[in-house]
Amino acid sequence: MRNEKFAKRLKEEREKKGWTQEHMAKLLNIKIGTLSGYERNYRTPDLEMTSKIANLLGVSVDYLLGLNDNEAAPWWEKDTPPTDIELDKFIREQPNLRIFGDPLDEEVKDDIMLALRAAWEALKKERAASKQPKGK
Amino acid sequence: MFLYKEARKLAKSGEKPLDIARSLGIKVLFAPFRKIKGLAMSLGNKRIIAINNGLSEAEQQFVCGHELGHFLLHPSTNFVFVLHNTFSYSKQEYQANRFSCELILGEKAEDYKCMITEMAASGKLDQLSRFVSEISSMNEEIP
Numbered sequence: 001m002r003n004e005k006f007a008k009r010l011k012e013e014r015e016k017k018g019w020t021q022e023h024m025a026k027l028l029n030i031k032i033g034t035l036s037g038y039e040r041n042y043r044t045p046d047l048e049m050t051s052k053i054a055n056l057l058g059v060s061v062d063y064l065l066g067l068n069d070n071e072a073a074p075w076w077e078k079d080t081p082p083t084d085i086e087l088d089k090f091i092r093e094q095p096n097l098r099i100f101g102d103p104l105d106e107e108v109k110d111d112i113m114l115a116l117r118a119a120w121e122a123l124k125k126e127r128a129a130s131k132q133p134k135g136k
Numbered sequence: 137m138f139l140y141k142e143a144r145k146l147a148k149s150g151e152k153p154l155d156i157a158r159s160l161g162i163k164v165l166f167a168p169f170r171k172i173k174g175l176a177m178s179l180g181n182k183r184i185i186a187i188n189n190g191l192s193e194a195e196q197q198f199v200c201g202h203e204l205g206h207f208l209l210h211p212s213t214n215f216v217f218v219l220h221n222t223f224s225y226s227k228q229e230y231q232a233n234r235f236s237c238e239l240i241l242g243e244k245a246e247d248y249k250c251m252i253t254e255m256a257a258s259g260k261l262d263q264l265s266r267f268v269s270e271i272s273s274m275n276e277e278i279p
Binding site: 013016017027055056057058059074076077094105107108110111112114115116118119122123126 | 163165167168169170171172175177178179180181182184186211212214215217219
């Protein structure tokens with residue numbers, strides 16, 4: 001199934017990261033031609049690769065596929081504070097958030113939640129500042 | 137290795153890791169963590185470093201350099217955090233420690249190569265941060 005939006009967003013998000021196709025293909029462990037095919041909407045990745053791409057780019061699969069545009073923004077781009085459930089889900093999706101492969105202990109998890117909330121706040125402030133008309 | 141050279145190049149500006157991170161467009165936040173020393177995360181295209189505000193100045197600089205090392209050395213890992221006892225548990229942690237040493241010491245790192253390698257591998261935050269801050273504040277004329 002071809003998906004114009006997916007192709008476009010993939011390219012956009014890759015460029016936002018400042019990655020070349022070659023670099024990103026290496027990170028995904030695929031050939032550059034395959035990635036280029038995705039971006040030109042010549043071919044589409046399977047489910048596994050789709051979620052791998054979303055994870056790597058730090059966006060939701062929904063957003064990549066162009067589903068639910070209203071909900072496309074991840075929690076850190078929304079103006080409403082993230083809920084515990086959202087953050088919990090985010091943490092569980094991070095492949096590196098384990099200690100020696102063990103689940104996080106509660107104190108560490110609290111710390112991470114704190115960091116995520118602080119990050120959300122800082123990014124919100126930054127958005128508000130960039131929306132201010134210049135020269136005022 | 138290329139990236140350690142990069143660290144020395146960044147060190148040439150004379151700035152400390154906190155300022156270097158900011159000048160690279162990375163947000164630096166401080167939070168009253170209970171266990172975590174520092175944390176690096178990529179949220180979309182935003183890169184953020186959060187540092188425990190209970191650490192000494194030297195420790196904060198070191199942790200910042202360490203997290204910066206993760207961003208530059210391991211761009212595909214989008215979330216890492218540091219606890220005292222996991223400071224050296226992997227090759228990546230070792231590399232980030234070494235990066236931070238090179239970043240803080242700049243050219244001086246050359247004279248202390250062996251010590252840096254050893255300290256980065258043992259990876260105790262208090263030792264590492266004391267070590268680099270003492271050397272970096274030493275005068276140039278070493279006998």
